[in-house]
Amino acid sequence: MTDQATPAEEVAALRPQPKGFGVIKAAFRERRTLAMLLLGFSAGLPFAMLFGTLNAWLSEVDVSVATIGILSWVGLFGAFKFLWSPAVGLRLPLVARMGRRRSWLVVCQSVLALVFIVIAASHPTGGAIGVLAMAAAVGAFASATQDIVIDTWRIEAADDGLPVDLLSSVYQLGFRTAALVGGAGALVLADTAGWTATFVAAAVLMGLGLAGSLIAPEPAVVADQAVARERVGSPRLRRAALLVTLAAWAWAAFMLIRFMITALTTVPAPSAGQFIQSWGPGIVAAAVLLPAALAGALVWRGRSAVSTGQESMGVGDRFYDAILAPLVELMGRLGWGALIVLGLVLSYRITDGVWGPFAYPFYLGTEGGGLGRTMTEVALASKTFGVVMTILGIGLGGWALVVVGRMPCLLIGAVLSAATNLLMMDLAMGAPVIDPFMRATGLYGLFGAFGVGEPLARLMAAIAGENIAGGFAGAAFVAYLSALSNRLFGAVQFAVFASLALLIGTLGRAPLGELVDREGFAPMFQFAALIGLVAVAFCLLEWVRLTFERRKLERATVGAAD
Template structure:
């Protein structure tokens, strides 16, 4: 690449895909905190226990299993919409409408009266938001060449974090304005807040209607309509088998209670998930074996993307997947309990919104742009290493914060360091994940990578409330920081064996 081409790439404001990703990033950032931090404060004000609040983080496991239905997004045409809007835009619009519907359902549910319905609505939001992410990730990778991916990931993260400000700080400010506080709970205040958040998603819908389909997303669908319909039916029946097994499997038995109950409960839950996944796989394989589902379509959707990745990386594929799965474990596990921690330490909702949701997100945006430009200059793996080290060190700063009285200056310092380092790490990580994909299987492979990235951390994060209740905040933050050490070793190992394009 010539010096002139490098300058063109760096003049990011002239690149149309960059601005598109800002608005699509905003649309992707809104739903996440409506499942995590904003919802956690709503549930706490409604009198839900700390342990149950963190269990709600599992509602976002759709982000960790989106690789399962990503092939449908890649291969399944939507009636009328796909012909009118194209493959990516049609699915993007459907996902965004699903997000809006799920947020409205949450708004119309009072957790004091219908906690189970709130859980269902949160799961639906996680599923719809994860589907939106699948399409946006594919759109981002297909809309520009590899030279722009680091900048696209940075601007996507910037838009994403602005969306998080709207759903995080914006939601907290509105709930406070409408009259709900930690001392006096008002359901109407949170209902109105979430309805406003549903309206904010109009930004994403408008963007989807105005943008053009990427050239690589225009590929025609090659199979008869009946094949796609049977493929969808097979997938739906497999999901039904998965859910049925989870309902049949009993909850953790009483003999799991004891000093090691949390570890044993985690293992029991993981085995239940594996059993349910096995049942779903058996159902799908039976329907494929009897010819109900087209074997060739299944191969294109699932087998070929996986085989392509294994062929390209060979024996290193396992180590690459391990790095993907563990890179953000320290950050995500801490993030699940963060809002509850701030509240328990005595910070007001306004202080949490101003410092952690507005100032903190702005620091993340700064860190993401810094990480993007560092990636262009020094390469992905070096910045991955820098990000991993910084995230582990800054997570330890929360131990100091837990040991002092509520102090807005101390909170600001910790949030600044934590979010700057997180922004650098995520920008490099997204660029690295993008470089791992083959353009022939964009949606499926990137969904697989990003699913693995969040699966293990979110499973652990669901137990963060119970761990805090057992060992306290300081020990928990020490554990969270130490989780980053294996990541540093993995990066060092892979950096010596994989040539990664910056």
């Protein structure tokens, strides 16, 4: 196994290491911190523009819902980006002298700027919708690829002086700031200057991402020999596992491409959400869980046959190093603890992600406990005030990570995320708790000073609690996943974790929709809170696992010293 990721290093990376404000002050004098902030902005802007603002433009010019549905599948690139994550380790021609990570970043950001220009020059009526759809698809692919590279750079750039916890929080701050600029800011600009100017402005703002790429120091290149040490087992077993994995990935890619072609050629377009509901579990099982099981089998069967990394490398070895070696390293490092980690990754953000699509029906509707707010009120409460509260939560999370440590923050985030669903449940039941609380504390008067009435004040207070908790939990979760990923294999490992966390929330939405239709919104929020307790349980199990590993390591260290 690689000498870059020993159990000792894994335990040291995941145990609480309070360092206080000194780390924060030193970090903001670092060039890497500014680079991370700009790269986070570069990641968040395409997400906001392509998956939100573009749909607003289409709706304003009366493009049919069926046509808008054609574009729904572009989000699949983010959900299944792990399928091409090994490719970002390749050197790009012409720009390779910039470095492996920076060259990929500059190419992706340049493509995104060009995509925004093409969209700005298009008009989503008549025959131009096809051009716009293809531009959005290219942009979504470039955005997902950029995410892979940024996540990899963050993992590789972190060190004791600038811990990955703090870098992860800075990334989240940049991302959420871009969400505010590309969401509410873009809508305001479109209302005053038009949609063409809005997307041209987005192209110009991608220059901030390019600046981040240019000032980001290039991480040290990983030696092929270090990666090759994950070639456990006999060559025959490795070839068999690789062929099965390649077949599974080829099938997953075929299913995605087939759906995309169908979406572009069929009216009405099939639903991306329905595709994930139907095929998502199979794709994840074939492309992630099966290779992980094969990696575990290789570790179990091949501990006595580990490569020295000195032998010549064939094409099969390079494919193995790119695709299976990251999973072999992970399974070898975690052992049976991988089951706890998998449970934590799958459950941690589900309490937030599972009801996201029902937010607008809850805010705007009147049936089943809906609040009946106007679009203007929701835009203020959710897209402006709510994003600011998320940024506040991220800031609190980043501070807490360096003061109290990663696992306490992860647990606190899980508890808060589950509990704040009860705020929304209370609103759906007529605010029997929030209303007297706001009267007793004078919060109604505070909101009223800004011209906000009581019904909207209750919604904004609930959104504040929900989004502060979500920002705090998000900062802790990204830090946890970043620390869990070995810097030798950060591209694949983090992409797999992120895809799993994203997909699991999507898969639970259809049953929740039926629950809302049948019983209203309050039971949905109650269910989301209960599901959040699963993440709390896995956080506790993970904390116990790490404590056990650390104590075992300490006993071994004392024994070796004696």
